[in-house]
Amino acid sequence: MARRRFGKVRKLPSGRHQASFIGPNGQRQNAPHTFRTRGDADRWLVKVEADISRGTWLDEKLGLELFGVYAKAYLHENPDVGRRWEETCLRNMRLHMVELLDKPLVSITAPVVRSWHAKAQAGKGGKTSIAQSYRFLRAVMNQAKRDGAILTNPCTIKGAGSEGSKERGIANVTEVSALVDNITPRYRAAVLLAAWCGLRRGEIIGLAVVDLNLEASEVWVRRNHVELLETAESFDKDPKTDAGKRPVSIPPHLRPYLVEHLEKWAGDTWLFMGRDGRRMRGNAVYQAFVRARDKVGVTVTFHDLRHTGQTLAASTGATLADLKKRLGHSSTAAANRYMHAVDGRDKEVAEQLSKLAARGNAVALPRTIVVKH
DSSP states (O other): OOOOSSOEEEEOTTSOEEEEEEOTTSSEEEOSSOBSSHHHHHHHHHHHHHHHHHTOOOOHHHHTSBHHHHHHHHHHHOTTOOHHHHHHHHHHHHHHOHHHHTSBGGGOOHHHHHHHHHHHHHSSSOHHHHHHHHHHHHHHHHHHHHTTSOSSOOOOOTTTTOOOOEEEEOOOHHHHHHHHHHSOGGGHHHHHHHHHHOOOHHHHHTOBGGGEETTTTEEEEOOEEEEOSSSSOEEEEOOSSGGGSEEEEOOGGGHHHHHHHHHHTOOSSBSOBOTTSSBOOHHHHHHHHHHHHHHHTOOOOHHHHHHHHHHHHHHTTOOHHHHHHHHTOSOHHHHHHHGGGSTTTHHHHHHHHHHHHHHGGGSOOOSEEEEOO
């Protein structure tokens, strides 16, 4: 009998025949079922070879794997998935994707996705978590396509993965001052660094004492502190991009507050410490901010303070390049392109911010700003 050019067939003790071949992934693949005759197995291998040559071959066994099992493996094995995003996806699977979990990958078609998405939109889930769920589903199905489990990605709903542009509230100068006056003193520096330097909450909690250089009027963002939502686990990680690691010039009017913070509330290593002598939790800052916000009567969130800082800096005449450098809000390529534009100008921006603070509300600022994340 002539040796097969593609694949091989062997007779099992049961009398049936098993077909196998080396797939595009370089691994031997067995047919998902056995065959009554050798001829049936040969014909199946001929079809597989043709499908591979046309680029239409699918791994039938993998295609039958349940979405829930495959999706969890994707989260566990993908080096680009961070712990916080993994936690978010697992939570969304439990809350919003239950009807997809026990479906084989090949059965998740475009109509199935549209039906699931329509039900999710009509349910009690928030728009943000539904958009996150859709993005996660699309990413998993893209991987399934690369693995040869499906031929095309069924996630084709335009805009379903986008949360859209949000109207972000901003606080004016008087409101920022009121927040600082009404918050528990231990947390004042956090509000000031967010509102006047544009730091994120995780960047603030991640600051070490050595990152604050008052002689140079500069704070260095070197890390982001991440806190998981469903456990008490927390850890430091690098900012998402090189642009995220940055020096930020401090407006001079912040200096007295920061000096007081260093003297009274900073630790030996970390700039922000809790009442219990341990590193401060981001939620503690948030709760203190909410209490102060309620007293003042403003509706901004703590993250909105970052956008307040962006708007205040823009009102001083800072350019787009200045803002991107100051806020670390660009891709690596963009950061490299803009890096030279603001060297030496960030301190000028900080000086102008203090002048703006001294004028109070003399400069009218918009109540909202539309931002894209």
